Amino acid sequence: MKAVRIHAYGGQEVLTLEEAPLPTLGDRDILVRVIASSINPVDWKIRAGYLKEMLHYQLPIILGWDVSGIVEATGKDVSRFNIGDAVYSRPNILRDGSYAEYIAIDESEAAFKPKTISHACAASLPLAGITAWDVLVKAAAIKAGDRVLIHAGSGGVGSLAVQLAKAFGAYVVATTSSKNIPLVKSLGADQVIDYRTQAFEHIVHEMDIVFDTIGGEVQEKSWAVLKQGGILVSVVSPPSATKAAEHAVRSAFVFIEPDAAVLKELALLVDAGKMRPIIAAEFALEDIAKAHALSESGRADGKIIVHVGKP
Ligand SMILES: NC(=O)c1ccc[n+]([C@@H]2O[C@H](COP(=O)([O-])OP(=O)(O)OC[C@H]3O[C@@H](n4cnc5c(N)ncnc54)[C@H](OP(=O)(O)O)[C@@H]3O)[C@@H](O)[C@H]2O)c1
Incomplete structure (x- = not known):
């Protein structure tokens, strides 16, 4: 699959668009085809190595811990989701992220995406x-x-x-x-x-x-x-x-963890018109370095979306 990985900590130049193996699916995992991801400051803090004492990774890793997409496969113990479901998540930060065509997510970390907004907007919400x-x-x-x-x-x-x-x-x-x-x-x-x-x-x-x-x-x-x-x-x-x-x-x-129950509450608020995603800018996966640059500038007004797959 196509993915942006880092093989070393460093500047925006370490973000490498390349072929990577499909994620391995655990028994409780759903395989999600990523339609959109979004950038959070933690992405470039990890990329730069600022958090390496706290979060121990075996490089290379795929960054990106917001996702909205479609369930393509399910592990044998998955009970809440079916193939074809539209889901969104802030997945486990210690696993590969969502700057990729596919991501494996423990089903307990995912929720049905809000119905009234696009995948791109939904990807802006979880983290x-x-x-x-x-x-x-x-x-x-x-x-x-x-x-x-x-x-x-x-x-x-x-x-x-x-x-x-x-x-x-x-x-x-x-x-x-x-x-x-x-x-x-x-x-x-x-x-x-x-x-x-x-x-x-x-x-x-x-x-x-x-x-x-x-x-x-x-x-x-x-x-x-x-x-x-x-x-x-x-x-x-x-x-x-x-x-x-x-x-x-x-x-x-507060340092957040994945939380499907909160994602459900957020989806209710969005679908009731009480909360709307604010989008600062949208980028293609190929332009991920520009997306990081905008986040690192500290000037984004709202969230930065990364388009990955077709809706
Ligand atoms: N602990 C956790 O679990 C956790 C979770 C999420 C985020 N965070 C951290 O929280 C911080 C914020 O994240 P974020 O995603 O909201 O960042 P962000 O979207 O990059 O924040 C950019 C915004 O900050 C405003 N800003 C910059 N300096 C300001 C100041 N001195 N006073 C008021 N506004 C200012 C900018 O407005 P202007 O352009 O108008 O200046 C801009 O709109 C980051 O450090 C992130 O790593 C931690």
């Missing part, structure tokens, strides 16, 4: 959507009326987090730069702060939840905007427990 859900629903137990600050409301994760928080009835403040303010308002944010010209820590206060997608100084400045008992959740770097205690707030770090 970023599970992240938004795990932070807001699981870690922060969001509820109606909560005041929520979402950093980078225009990002792949943030654009879904804003919509999810609104779907739960929260008051949502989001940061972005001026060019993306109309986009973030269109997602339902009640207040949008231009982080380049305004200091969010002087504008918002008494927040129940801060969703940190940036880390560093942004995380540091976020403690002061929380109300007592509020929670700072980061997906970038573990917040300091000492700082949390000093501010009488809680903190959490």
